[in-house]
Amino acid sequence: MEESVGAVLDGMEQLSDEARSYLSVLNSEQLEAVVHEGSPLLILAGAGSGKTRVITTKIAYLIGERGIDPHQILAVTFTKKAANEMQQRAVSLEPRAQYSQIRTFHSFGAWFLRLYAEYAGIDPNFTVYDDDDTVSLLQKACPKLTKQQTNHFIHEISLAKDYCYTSSSQELDEIDSDPEFRIVYEAYEKRLRQTGNVDFGDLIMLPYLVLRDVEYVRQKLLARFKVIMVDEYQDSNVAQFLLLQQLSGVQEGFAACSANPDGIYVCVVGDDDQSIYKFRGAEIKNILNFKDRFPGTKIIRLEKNYRSTAEILGIADNVVRHNHGRLGKTLHAEKGNGKQPVLAFLPNQDEEADFCGDLIKLSHEKMGIPYGDWAILYRTNAQSLTFESNFLHRKIPYQIVGSLKFYEREEIKDMLAFLSLIANPRDEVAFRRIVNKPARGIGATTQEKIIDRSRLALLADESSADGAAPAEGAAPASFNLVQTSRAMLNELSKKAREGMTAFIEVFDEIEKKLAAPGDGIPGSSPENLPGEVPEKLSALIELIAEKSGLKEYHASQDEIAGSQKVANLQELANSAVPYDLSRNGLLEFLDHIELDRTIETEDGEEDSDRVTLITLHNTKGLEFSRVIMTGMELGLFPRADKNEEEMEEERRLCYVGITRAKDELYLTSCAMRRMYGRTDYMAASPFLIEIGKENVKVLGHPPANFRASTSRNGDYGARGLSHPDTESDPIKRKYSRGKRLYHDDWGYGVIVKTSESDDGEYCISVQFENGGVKRFLPKYQEKSLMITDD
DNA sequence: CCCGTCGTTATTTTT
DNA sequence: TAACGACGGG
DSSP states (O other), X not given: OHHHHHHHHHHOTTOOHHHHHHHHTSOHHHHHHHHOOSSOEEEEEOTTSOHHHHHHHXXXXXXXXTOOOXXXXXXXXXXXXXXXXXXXXXXXXXXXXXXXXXXXXXXXXXXXXXXSHHHHTSOTTOEEEOHHHHHHHHHHHSTTSOHHHHHHHHHHHHHHHHTTOOTTOGGGGGTOOOHHHHHHHHHHHHXXXXXXXXXXXXXXXXXXXXXXXXXXXXXXXXXXXXEEEESSGGGOOHHHHHHHHHHHTGGGTOBOOSSOTTSBEEEEEEOGGGOOOGGGTOOTHHHHTHHHHSTTOEEEEEOEESSSOHHHHHHHHHHHTTOSSOOOOOOEETTOOOOOOEEEEESSHHHHHHHHHHHHHHHHHHHOOOGGGEXXXXXXXXXXXXXXXXHHHHTOOEEEOSSSOGGGSHHHHHHHHHHHHHHOTXXXXXXXXXXXXXXXXXXXXXXXXXXXXXXXXXXXXXXXXOTTSOSTTOOOTTOOHHHHHHHTGGGSXXXXXXXXXXXXXXXXXXXXXXXXXXOSOTTSOOSOOTTOOOOBHHHHHHHHHHHTSHHHHHHHHHHHHOOOHHHHHHHHHHHTTTSBSSHHHHHHHHHHHHHOOOXXXXXXXXXXXXXXXXXXXXXXXXXXXXXXXXXXXXXXXXXTTOOHXXXXXXXXXXHHHHTTEEEEEEEEEESEEEETTEEEEOOBOHHHHHHOGGGSEEESOOOHHHHHHOSOOTTXXXXXXXXXXXXXXXXXXXXXXXXXXXETTTEXXXXXXXXXXXXXXXXXXXEETTSOEEEEOGGGOTTTEEEOOO
């Protein structure tokens, strides 16, 4: 294969030396994908097949060798992390790639909307509401709704936007035919426009609507981007598909195809077997039907896996091949053979944690395997608890990925609310959050009064506006919660007035700082002196923390709860260092924060050697040398209530988990599990049966459904040669002659002799599969030994 | 406004 | 089980 790559490259005479060098490291399919042009392209990239390398090389190649202007390239991903990595790797191959738009879908949407806000009927200074904020807003917009109803409707609204259904769309009934839904959706939209905010769904839906309906904008965009690439395409939702369709001009024949090879080139990369976000709106049909929606599509499969051993890929395939709706792919392990995966059946979750702890700790102590090599995967966050307490107790260092989120922390949300209110003084949710924090005596009643008055002012402005008024939805400047508060001071109660005066003072001081970056002192020169170091946005955050009382407030919380709130505030300030101290800098920063919830692991101990505890969903895109997939039980993974379609998604999730492992894979399954206060007997996960017992080393006692599934079941439940049921010592009973066992250091063996040591301790001799006979005192080896039959 | 108690309810979650 | 939200008393 590699010869043919060389031959292809030799045939490409005008290649630059750089290109020749970055192309020569590709395999033939990767190369084909990189140099392909002239029609839409779907790259089906299996796990670990080097897809990021292909995309980034393709960007470099298009710029360096095909004369594409980097400004004309748009590459979108789903996570900021992926976007950053793509950007970085593309630039390292081709510096001009820095001028390309390499962004997340949502940040592209934000970029677009800031340019064309007027066409979308929104304020160009909009800030983005996260899910919590939208719930707060709807609660205020429709106070009659119970909290539960509010959550429910917010979910449905977000779902509707995933399909680009507006509150007046006919198809809205598909989401919820209750007529109240439409009314609530409408009220929510109205309020959202009044506050000058957008939600995540808007960042996709509004650009789509503008492109669809505004000819001028569509022409501009069609002329702007000539190459569009989408990564992780299997995770795209309908709205993102519609947006891509608009950008590609496929309906009007601007897309590259055999009839028009110079059209807009669309290249999507993904893996239908790794589509695991249906519950969040991802539409696997997007990738399954891509070739129908983009006529003339070329499909290239990347099936060479450079990550995992053949054994690991083999069982991954055993699982995923049970799915029906697939484009089909068979991964080949370039790494060759490795260790056989281990499947351990354990009595309960405590022993499961012990098993994992033993495995990790012993391999660390005896073989120097770093803790960082290990990842423990589970289906639900709640499962992490047992591992945490176990590891804490045994001093095994670990990190939990994705549970406590930086941006969801109280102190961070407080600070962001303050910043949002400065950026957008109509932001009602932000106003409510910080106007009385720390407590200033501005209670709910006062807040209500001020917001009602502001909205009245807005409505009055709207009704008096003539035809020349700003585009519909863009509210006039008089809607300003802080200004309204100031104007209403003497209508407030004494306590509220004092508190509000203090709050306004703080706010004014901050505004001044923003207007005159030289310093915060009123009346000083606003000009920047030559040679003066321009201040950073971080200075603003530090000032707010100080003056607003938030720092003091959270410091006292830290003392009580031993938390890190003040440190987190500082961390947030640090992350603002790259931004200018200006309104524009502030908007950029808020976009960055709001659209990138994966804040760089702020612990600072990130480099230290630790086991990773992580949900299966969170592992996508990651890899670990040694992986333990835990809780492989029916009812937990997969959950019991799955229909066939959902079952396929669970199966893909299992596939994702397995293919994270590079060298070693362990699966654990418990006979009993405590869940929701009850202890249930668990059956083995059907995925374990699909894997096949002949493909793994089985330890422990499999549940009946697993035993029944195997052809070779004589070994399980077989009794040892001598079995003193009369033996009263549990240790002696457990480690009796003839028992098979597994020792973490020595592997598999059978107890050939039992005896007593000099000081009268029970002692066993074990014949190991590959090695001699060892003598143990089982009492002291409980952690390393596991009986594999009974 | 803070604290305790009772009742409810339990997936997965980029942006 | 345990964690979180709602509610009521001080």
